[in-house]
Amino acid sequence: MNDNGESRKEAIGRTKEVLNAKTKTRIGFWNVRTMFETGKLAQVTIEMNRYNLHILGVSESRWTGTGRYKTNTGETVLYSGRDNNIHTKGVAIISKKGLEKSLMEWKSVNSRFIRIRLKGWHNNLNIIQCHAPTNDNEKDIKGLFYEQLQVELNEIPRNDVITLIGDLNAKVGDENIGAERTMGIHGCGSINNNSERLVELCASNDLVIGGTLFEHPAIHKLTWYSPNGRDKNQIDHIAINNIWRRSLLDVRVKRGADVGSDHLLVIASIRLKLRRTDRRDMHKKRLDVNKLKDPDVRKLFTIQLKNRFQALPVQENYSPQEMENINHLWNQVKTSYQDAGQLTLGHRSKKYKEWISQEAWKKIEERRDIKKKILATKSERLKHQQQQHIEKSIVM
Structure with a gap:
């Protein structure tokens, strides 16, 4: 208490x-x-x-x-x-x-x-x-x-x-x-x-x-x-x-x-209504930290971060009970960095890399062709067997 x-x-x-x-x-x-x-x-x-x-x-x-x-x-x-x-x-x-x-x-x-x-x-x-x-x-x-x-x-x-x-x-x-x-x-x-x-x-x-x-x-x-x-x-x-x-x-x-x-x-x-979560937003997005190499972007990021830190309550005003809640303090600091980064850096554009090589795709196509031939051969064999069965029935 x-x-x-x-x-x-x-x-x-x-x-x-x-x-x-x-x-x-x-x-x-x-x-x-x-x-x-x-x-x-x-x-x-x-x-x-x-x-x-x-x-x-x-x-x-x-x-x-x-x-x-x-x-x-x-x-x-x-x-x-x-x-x-x-x-x-x-x-x-x-x-x-x-x-x-x-x-x-x-x-x-x-x-x-x-x-x-x-x-x-x-x-x-x-x-x-x-x-x-x-x-x-x-x-x-x-x-x-x-x-x-x-x-x-x-x-x-x-x-x-x-x-x-x-x-x-x-x-x-x-x-x-x-x-x-x-x-x-x-x-x-x-x-x-x-x-x-x-x-x-x-x-x-x-x-x-x-x-x-x-x-x-x-x-x-x-x-x-x-x-x-x-x-x-x-x-x-x-x-x-x-x-x-x-x-x-x-x-x-x-x-x-x-x-x-x-x-x-x-x-x-x-009073806000709850909205269904967009599953695309559930994937974690990474900040484009490479932009910090630009001196102008780095300066803007520093200013935004400073403004957010100034908004945080001064540490000396915290009571001992509040100081014990390290998770709350950490979340405030983390949120400040995230918001400053989103505003000045944005997120990395995700580049999808083909994980199947062109050679593998070629093998897949060859397998598909072989499967077609097998099925075609099987179909022809069944058709021939049915024809023989019909002819035997007529003779008898």
């Missing part, structure tokens, strides 16, 4: 709960307006735990710089903000206590993007928390945002589950003609320019906008209310790979959550 009375089996089990096919993974996203106030982070984490969230994506954290922080109650906060000491914008991702052991890597992009990758039971989970420019911003600013978002999507491994969450300032509406694969018919409001860009991005990356798929009353879909209470819109969204569309169980606004923001907390519930 550890200091909190938790068994080692339970502690290890917490590392496997993300994307478990038997349980729901609850992901929230919320524009909290600011966390650069005394006690604001504590308010956010209290609401996070009250709604039993595994992950909470935060827009407008207004923290500067980038870093990793652990709260007094055990949540892990990864944040990305401006580097000029101006407390505007900023994004963050908060994970519940114990979930940091599933963290494979994280990337601070800028004050509008942060990305994490979590180890899942069957497929890994990539979460991009973002905060898009408002619809009134200049086209160049909005264009740059979606260009950077596309770059991040391109870096995600093909088999990962992708969830794009945050304040996207996009009113997608309820008209999905021509975009049936990208959105449903349960959106709110009228489509705006930001929404057109979002729908185009989702269509090109085969993502579906989750908040438009479920039929709820408007109060459970509208995510922003103006201070005067007259204007209200659905501008905070989650998008997920279309292949995992049926694994998205629900997307709903929680009006009871409160941190003094004009945005409401949105929660998405995900």
Whole structure:
């Protein structure tokens, strides 16, 4: 037992709960307006735990710089903000206590993007928390945002589950003609320019906008209310790979959550369906380590590996009980090397070598010809015997 009375089996089990096919993974996203106030982070984490969230994506954290922080109650906060000491914008991702052991890597992009990758039971989970420019911003600013978002999507491994969450300032509406694969018919409001860009991005990356798929009353879909209470819109969204569309169980606004923001907390519930294993993927693939002879490839591999090692918990923070679990530590290191290798090196192309020589094939053909002759001779002999038998029967 550890200091909190938790068994080692339970502690290890917490590392496997993300994307478990038997349980729901609850992901929230919320524009909290600011966390650069005394006690604001504590308010956010209290609401996070009250709604039993595994992950909470935060827009407008207004923290500067980038870093990793652990709260007094055990949540892990990864944040990305401006580097000029101006407390505007900023994004963050908060994970519940114990979930940091599933963290494979994280990337601070800028004050509008942060990305994490979590180890899942069957497929890994990539979460991009973002905060898009408002619809009134200049086209160049909005264009740059979606260009950077596309770059991040391109870096995600093909088999990962992708969830794009945050304040996207996009009113997608309820008209999905021509975009049936990208959105449903349960959106709110009228489509705006930001929404057109979002729908185009989702269509090109085969993502579906989750908040438009479920039929709820408007109060459970509208995510922003103006201070005067007259204007209200659905501008905070989650998008997920279309292949995992049926694994998205629900997307709903929680009006009871409160941190003094004009945005409401949105929660998405995900449960993956088990898929039949492709037998071709069961064969072990080897990394193409010969590419490391190239200095540029070797440098890229080193950078990727360094980024993944930085995401691992610092050894001095482990408890004695956790240090005893050498297998868990080794798996984290092994996964870091494997993922860095797959991204920069790829796998060896398997060349099939003929194990039967041409001379052996020639002998096989000769044997086939002999067998044909034998069978032909036997057939002729039987045919001749039958003919003789018929002739004897006629004479008698």
